[in-house]
């Protein structure tokens with residue numbers, strides 16, 4: 035299946051069958067998400083992969099009882115790491131370990147993103163997270179794994195259920211599995227002419 039076929043095949047799945055996604059595929063999707071790019075490579079995220087049945091049950095009411103959460107056996111919870119210092123400390127550790135560190139890089143990040151106030155850094159972190167969320171949806175589709183993305187959740191409620199540290203703020207989740215039924219609707223997107231302007 036090529037990429038465009040995969041994008042046409044995928045849809046926002048609302049209800050999954052009882053078949054669970056093999057652990058090897060879950061790991062593959064985690065690796066795809068791990069490789070997501072972010073501006074300045076700050077990777078301001080924390081992603082909780084929930085497979086524990088009782089935790090999934092507890093997440094249901096704080097996910098507005100969406101059927102995706104009710105029927106999935108694996109939920110990726112995308113959280114922003116809202117602390118620049120905490121996020122960047124991890125990056126510095128990582129780039130020093132893999133040999134890609136440079137003083138110029140550290141200075142560039144500290145003098146730009148490092149200067150954001152809390153609100154601006156949170157917004158920045160969220161923007162980066164949508165890239166990794168999109169990669170998860172695409173990587174899943176390429177393996178014919180269905181996914182249900184959700185912004186419909188109560189961040190405080192999810193944080194409480196997962197016992198997250200105060201600087202880790204959930205804002206979206208993606209349930210994965212296999213569709214119970216094919217989508218009962220056509221894919222609807224703006225046409226090429228409306229969406230793009232060629233110059």
Ligand SMILES: Cc1cc2nc3c(=O)[nH]c(=O)nc-3n(C[C@H](O)[C@H](O)[C@H](O)COP(=O)(O)O)c2cc1C
Nearest residue numbers: 044045046047048100183184185186187206221222
């Ligand atoms: C970031 C994001 C958040 C979404 N949140 C929800 C949600 O909370 N509940 C839901 O039923 N669908 C949700 N959707 C699904 C969208 O409504 C759906 O992707 C869109 O209508 C396009 O349809 P398709 O994905 O089936 O092609 C979300 C999609 C995205 C990308």
